[in-house]
Amino acid sequence: MDIGIIGAGIAGLSAAIALRRIGHNVTIFEKSCFKNEIGAAITLTPNANRILERWNFDFEKARPVDFMQYRYLHSETLEVCGREDLSGVQERYGSRMCAYHRVDLHEGLRVLAEGEWGVGIRLGCAAVGVDADKGEVEFINGEKVKKDMWIMADGCHTPFLPQILKESIPTTHIGKSVYRWLSPLSLIRTNPQCAQIWDPSLPSGFVTFFNPRTAIMMVTYPCRNSTLLNCALFHTTRPEESNAEGWHSNSTHDHVLRELDGASAAVKHLVLQAEQIKVYKVTQRRPSTKCYGGNVLCIGDTVHYMLPSHAQGGAMAVEDAGALEILFDPKTYTHSPAALSKRLSTFEKLRLPRTATTQIMSSLNPNLTMEGLERQVGDIRRFYAGELVDWPRGCGPWSEAIREFW
Template sequence: MDIAVIGAGIAGLAASIALTRAGHRVTVYEKSSFKNEIGAAILVTPNGNRVLRRWGFDFEKARPVDFKVFRFVDAVTLHVAVEDCFDDVEDRFGDRMCAYHRVDLHAGLKDLAEAAGVEIRLGCEVVSVEVEKGEFEIRGGERVVRDFVVLADGCHTHFLPQVTGEDTPTVKIGKSVYRWLAPFSKVLEHPDAKRLWGEAKGPGFCTFYLPNGCMMVTYPCRNGDLLNCAVFHDTRADESHKLDWDSNTTHEKVLETMQGCHDAVRSIPLTAEHMKVYTVTQRRPSPRIHAGKVLAIGDTIHHMLPTHAQGGCSALEDAGALEVLFASSSFAALAPLPSELSARLRLYTRLRLPRSATTQILSSTNPRMTMEGLATKKDEIRKFYAGDLVDFPLGCISWSRPVREFWYGYDVFGQAERAMRYKADGVVPEGVLTWFGDVSPGEKMEFAGRV
């Protein structure tokens, strides 16, 4: 097929790699010129790294930092209140749990896409989409028609209602984030910071609880040279419109939020030149994720809260599913009939929607960022997913062991291959596609799924 992917974020690049590997010709249309690097880190858990590894991602070049611990620290006394390890994650779930500088992850994906033969067209802003025809217009007037279009233009997409048939606007949760990347060596110049990080059993989260109830999440990236910092706080009136990642703020505002904190904590923002702020939003899942010749993936369709580090990982899973379900060798002809494409899109929906919608809903069950009451979440989830919910609602506490079982063990390739076995008659037993992994306490992952 001739395929267009709209957007070259993690989802769009990953989908372009997957669909090229599946035997199609892929062009990516990206509105930016890639010059606006986003200075922040991203944690990728084993379910995401499994996808990257299959594609031969150059981990060494991307310089991620493997996570070994998480610690909750009192920001006033520096007392470590909670400490747990991620030591067994790689062994148990079969891949790494590591943090990348976003620019490094993105560059690695772009290298893979280009090596696979994907054409990436920059400066191409899509201004309208006709889903039934698989046609869209680029600013300036160029019109493009493709056999299949993947919509990966992120959470600020204008085209989602055409796909889902409903209006699901993004919703502000009342929180904003101050964020910056600090040179780690400068942070450690403070003797108490040096002692705090020196006592850690390895790299990972060091999350500070501030006296005003705010939370500062920190973790290293890029070989440990940089410390990624994010202060979640109640949105101030002057920042509620700042929905993009690149809005500037001042050190004064950040330090205001950190009043009463230990000097070693307050000195962290002072080591960095630029402070950014953005206001956190989320969107509720829709039961329809494709229409006509267009499929929505990534943040476009499952924009979630960053509580469990699953947004980017879900985008990688989407791409993994595309690689298997859209393998050109499995179509009757290179340009499949619309009916064949639409059958494959239904199969994709059955595979992906239960998991991505559940992930989306569970992302808002973290006590510090919950938008609505927990009581309603299970009912919401049941609209999409009938399988087991690991230790709900306790299982939704970020980084807890049940949460790890639920998300990290998932093998999208294995599950997609199972789904393909049922494509002939199109009847997929519920248990095949709604179960997210087979793990019993104390066992190593088998990825066997259950039928």
């Protein structure tokens, strides 16, 4: 098949690799020009890393950090209030659980797509319209392109779902925002207490600071060969953040420190080592009941956008690509419009129960939102009839029970 993909993020690049591996012609259309790649860290769990291993992804160049534990520390006293052992994850699930700098993961996928598999990437091509029935996408320069199959991987802010799926599901703000930043671990360790918390001899992994009194929650974890610490502080959206759009709005150190009033000096030290602070509003969307229309398939955050509580956003995108590689293998698939429609229906039946259930479970977190619980129960039962782990609160996001569930 001649396949077009809208978006060269993690989902789009992964889909391109998967489809080229089974012989299809693939072109990616990306609205940006890749001039200034930015981003924070991203965690991929074994369900995604297994697929990357099969693709011979270059983990060494991507420099991820393997996670061996999850620690919960009180933000004022630094007392360790809980710990989850992750050292057996790779043996149990067949692959690693690790964190990447998003730029490094993206670059690794891009090198694999372009370098090894010859995927064409057209930059500066912003899609402005989609006709799913005609299999045609219009771009900002007026060009209209037809393909045997289109894959929409343009992310959670896509404007095209109503045109493709014939349903309109709004993205809503939950009243929370996230300050995020990266700090060099070499500078962080200049604080004696931080040096103890991030002692290189200790198993690497998550450190979450929380305070029941103030409802503070700050998640941290290392990336890029443990040279950088990714930090995310969840907080109630402030008036000056109400107009923040996208992932890269600027904020200030003072704004973060204001939220950390009463926290240990070691916790505040993490903020002071950052060059810049970004802020984004936390939003969520109810699951779509479909993932394709005509010859256009939606994958990744485009169709199953989820909160980061269980680190499954990127993982589900890679899983989507893995499913494409199986379902559209020419050994079992001969292209025709009728065959495509049937196979897309199979993709939807296989993937929607898993992605929608993951999306809903990720959307409920006592530290973020429990809004619309009754509706969420109804939503999840449209897709999944099995047992839910400690519903609706869920266990700790990395507990053994929840790992087994995913």
